[in-house]
Amino acid sequence: MTNIIENNNSERNKTKYIIALSIILSAFHLYTASFGILPSYAQASIHWAIIATFIVFTRPSGFSFGGKLYDFTLVLITWYASYYLIHVQEELVTRVGLYTNFEIVLAIAAVIAALLIATRVVGKILPVICIIFILYSMFGSKISGMFNTQSFSISRIATYLYTSGDGLYGQTLNISARFIFLFVLFGAILDLTGAGNFYVDLAYSLTGRVSGGPAQAAITSSVLLGMINGSGAANVVTTGTFTIPLMKKVGYKPSIAGAVEAVASCGGQIMPPVMGAAAFLMSEITGIPYSKIILSALIPALLYYFTLAITVYIYAKEKGLKGMKSSELPKVGKVFKEGWMYLLPIVCLITILMRGYSPQKAAYFSIIIALLVGFVKKRDDMNVKNILGALMNAIKNIAPIASACILAGIIMSIINLTGLGIKISSILEFIAQGNLIIALILAMLTSLLLGMGLPTSASYLILAVLVGPALVNMGVSLMGAHLFILYFGALSTITPPVALSTFAAAGIAGSDIWETGIEALKLAVIGFIVPFIFAFSDLLLLEGNILDIIVAIITGFMGCTFIAVAIRGWFIKKLNVFTRFIVAGLSIFLIVPISIYVSLIVTLIICMVLAIGVKMKRA
Known part of the structure; x- marks a missing residue:
């Protein structure tokens, strides 16, 4: 009995810590998005320190001996490394690469801590890739041929990873800290207000009567929700819980139902205006205005969803699947009349972005509008407990993304330190021998391979450095090259063997993973074709x-x-x-x-x- 009481007390204390971290992280980002603008390294450092603490609290090491001390040490290193970087960053610039022994040891500890903490939420694949890149920077001088590089000491590598604008607290993590969390929080608040249910009801009221209606509703609702959350797998879990059982109910095979949801959810990351935050990342990296990116991305994304919708319709006709009865569906007018206010946060977001304001400002005001709508529409549900639950969902959802981003920073910094990006681009061009088709196929395979198991945002960041320059050098427009790698980075979530969106959908549908994966590839075929088209011609990009x-x-x-x-x-x-x-x-x-x-x-x-x-x- 004593042990049960102690365990309950421990869980309550743990929950309190998580709630505190959720509030701190959300308050920090809302403050910096509105009033307290910080330097990028400070924003990224604080962002990671809070998230790393959350990861350790929620996923302890489990060591029977010294586990708590081990976890506490990782958190302490992370916080101190973040504090120290903020404290001495300006001084480090004036020192021009001269570091003390203490700073070298701290840099090594910060890198190791980031790897060990991130592994708990992203798995082993990405950390292993990071270690391979680090080993390459250490021993690349012993490799002959094109991959030969100069020798770098451990101290040089560690301090570069720790302090550079491409390293741990550099560009990739800063994107999570500046953009992605705010949109994750926006999605969590929208879900709290009941907007998700409105989008699903609206989708069913508009498409439910069509042959195979639930599948069309799955596509429509996934478009509305998927473009915000930036994760195909998360979108599958959100909308698939409703849509997959209904598809099965009207006669869809479980594997088809799962595949439809996986492909629809995956496409949310290429659908303007948010594109799972990818549009903002692309604008940062390429310098292309955000408004131009979403305009160029619109037609390819519509082609993707149009093909999916037509394919599902033909399947329903072939199998004789009927639409849902009118009595089973909500009325369009009634749904819109009761829930039109749920469109206001999205309208606010698009309007502010199109007027040229920063994504942070747009997300900030959209969150405020969403909260106001929630209090108007669901006053009883907008209580402290549920709001805290939304904040906890936000930090839970950002944890794997931020972890992937900080590890992506390791990869990108090693690429820049060793010049590997130029080497890989040169190799792609050499193998292609001037043939753009071969170059695009190689770029596709590289994008699918590197995108497996990664959030689309982190995948795109790495691919933009490794593959993007080669495509541009071979004549693909800057817009076309970056949309190309974004598409295949997103499609990697439904491409076996590591197909996170497909796995999630198959789990809900109760279908075989591989059968669902094959069906998903067939449904998403246009997504594998269109990027090749706009790589050759900018007409579909509205140029x-x-x-x-x-x-x-x-x-x-x-x-x-x-x-x-x-x-x-x-x-x-x-x-x-x-x-x-x-x-x-x-x-x-x-x-x-x-x-x-x-x-x-x-x-x-x-x-x-x-x-x-x-x-x-x-x-």
Whole structure:
């Protein structure tokens, strides 16, 4: 009995600490987003110190002997390293790389602590990659060939990782500290207010009557929620809990239901205006205005979701799946009348961003608007307990992202220290031998590989340094190159073997992981095609002659429709493999902006092939 009481007291104390950390982190970010602007290194240092403490509290080491002392030591090192960096940063600049022995030891300890703490929430893959990069910087001088680099001492590596603008507390962590947490908090507050339920109800009221309605609703609701939270897996868990069981109820196979939700949730990270915070990251790295990025990203994202919606519709027609009954669905007018205020935070966010204000300001005011809407709409639920719960959800959701960002800082700093980024870009160009298709395929594979197991934001940051320059050097526009790697970084969450979004969806659907993964790849096929298209032509990115852009958009949607037919293999009747193959191949020529005459001829041929295919099947 005594042990039970002690355990209960321990859990209560632990909860109090977590609540305190949640309040401190949220208050800190809301303050710095509005009034107390800090230098980037200070913002990132405090951000990580609070989150690292939360990680250690919630995921203790579990060592039977000395576990608490070990955890306390990691937290102490993290806090002191953060404090010391803030305290001496300006002095370090004047010293021009001269460090004391104490600073070298502290730098080594800070790097080790970051690796050990982050491993608890991101797994072992990324930390192992970081260690490989560190070992490369230490022993790269012993490698012959293109990967040869100069020799760096441990003290040089550690202090560079600790103090540089590319290191632990550098650009990547600063992006989490400046942008991402505020949008994670925004999403948590929106969920608290009941906006998530409104978006789901709105999606069902608009699309529920269509054949296979729950799947269309899953797509629509995932668009609305996924672009904010920046995590495909998190979006699956949020919306999939509602949509996957309903899809199964109306007749969807579990693997299909899971795949639809995974692909829809993954796409939220490429859908403007927020793009899971990727738009802000891209603007920071490329210098391209935010407004231009979201405008260029719009058509490719719409093509992605349009193809998914058409594919799901064809599947429903093929299987004879009906839409939901009117009695089972909320009325559009009623849903909008009761919940239109939930659109105000999103409208506020977009308006402030489009007027040229910083993402921090936009997120800050959108959070305030969301809270006000919550108090108006759900006054009883907007109590202290639930608000604290939202803050706790925010720190819980940012922990793996911030951890990935600080580890990404290790990788990016080693890349810059050794010049590895230039080497890899040169190798990609050398292997491609001037062939852009080969370069794009290599870039795709690299993006999918490095993106596995990483948040899209962290994946994009690394890929922007490693792969982006090579594509630009080979003639791809700056916008096209960075959207290319963003797309495949996002698609890595549904690409086996490490497909976090697919795994989450399969768990909810109760389906086989690999079967769900294969179905997800089929549904997301246009996501693997469109980036190659805008890498060759900027028309789909809304760059060029207005008439050519309009034609490219129209033919692009036509091509996506035929791609959907080829994927499902059904058009009035079941199509044979030969017909599907021809339709799929010809559809590419519609998505690729060649000329209006070519598009007309290809459309005519596809229609003839489909007519023959249907007639042969009937015979």
